[in-house]
Amino acid sequence: MLPREVIRQIRRLQLTARQAVEDLLGGEYHSVFKGAGLAFEEVRAYQPGDDIRAIDWNVSARMGHPFIKRFIEERELTVFLAVDCSGSQQFGSRAQQKREIAAELAAVLAFSAISNNDRVGLIQFTDRVERFLPPRKGTRHALRLIRDVLFYQPERRGTSLRAGLDFLNRVLHRRTIVFLLSDFLDHGFESAFKRTGRRHDLIAIRISDPREEELPAVGLLELEDAETGERLLLDSGSAAVRDAFRTAAAQRRAALIQLARQARVDVIEVSTIGGHLDALIRFFRLRERRLRRRH
Numbered sequence: 001m002l003p004r005e006v007i008r009q010i011r012r013l014q015l016t017a018r019q020a021v022e023d024l025l026g027g028e029y030h031s032v033f034k035g036a037g038l039a040f041e042e043v044r045a046y047q048p049g050d051d052i053r054a055i056d057w058n059v060s061a062r063m064g065h066p067f068i069k070r071f072i073e074e075r076e077l078t079v080f081l082a083v084d085c086s087g088s089q090q091f092g093s094r095a096q097q098k099r100e101i102a103a104e105l106a107a108v109l110a111f112s113a114i115s116n117n118d119r120v121g122l123i124q125f126t127d128r129v130e131r132f133l134p135p136r137k138g139t140r141h142a143l144r145l146i147r148d149v150l151f152y153q154p155e156r157r158g159t160s161l162r163a164g165l166d167f168l169n170r171v172l173h174r175r176t177i178v179f180l181l182s183d184f185l186d187h188g189f190e191s192a193f194k195r196t197g198r199r200h201d202l203i204a205i206r207i208s209d210p211r212e213e214e215l216p217a218v219g220l221l222e223l224e225d226a227e228t229g230e231r232l233l234l235d236s237g238s239a240a241v242r243d244a245f246r247t248a249a250a251q252r253r254a255a256l257i258q259l260a261r262q263a264r265v266d267v268i269e270v271s272t273i274g275g276h277l278d279a280l281i282r283f284f285r286l287r288e289r290r291l292r293r294r295h
Contacts, residue, residue, distance in 0.1 A: 194259075217242065
């Protein structure tokens with residue numbers, strides 16, 4: 001049995017996610033994520049006005065007059081949530097940790113999927129894949145997914161985005177919508193990122209905290225790496241130290257944006273400051289407008 005407080009948190013997150021889906025994301029999700037392809041429906045006799053490119057020449061030759069193949073859109077989709085649960089995800093200098101932001105976004109995305117009768121799956125990874133939930137439908141499955149993102153205690157603390165992405169590329173045999181939720185405080189994942197972007201519809205959700213991007217001027221600070229335990233003493237009273245810290249953070253962000261642009265991957269940027277659901281909604285609406293311009 002789950003503790004009562006855990007059940008309350010899951011239910012609260014369920015209500016928040018359902019409200020966001022019903023009020024804001026329902027139509028956007030459906031229009032932004034079309035079917036994964038076309039499924040064969042039937043062969044029928046050619047009629048004036050039909051597209052001649054759809055003619056089935058083998059059947060036409062056998063029957064002595066033209067027949068065409070008809071296809072319909074495969075509406076059912078698979079959504080996969082790849083969630084970084086390394087040590088740095090438990091950091092948060094504001095009201096919420098990055099892990100809690102990831103859980104709220106995962107809940108909204110999961111309920112968006114199941115409300116459209118799509119399947120949703122989950123992997124949680126540190127420097128290895130720690131948990132894998134195969135994609136399924138239904139509210140019960142979505143609630144289990146939310147519980148895992150909120151309360152699963154990982155065995156490791158390091159980060160390997162490459163390990164998570166390589167795993168997905170092995171187990172996903174059809175084109176899938178993949179949301180990658182991480183702070184992207186890692187390196188060496190670029191090739192796997194590009195490969196996933198080619199095979200799947202990859203959306204990167206970068207979760208950050210203000211204290212990872214700018215130091216307060218409060219004198220000597222001892223910083224501890226949440227993943228390695230390494231400690232570093234910094235003089236935050238030094239303008240040069242603060243500038244170097246800010247520059248390094250900006251360079252990490254710019255490198256991710258450049259990588260995503262090369263891989264044609266969308267990036268959603270959210271923060272522990274708040275407004276992460278608004279950022280998700282903006283992404284859906286911007287992507288919908290972009291798709292309309294293409295058509």
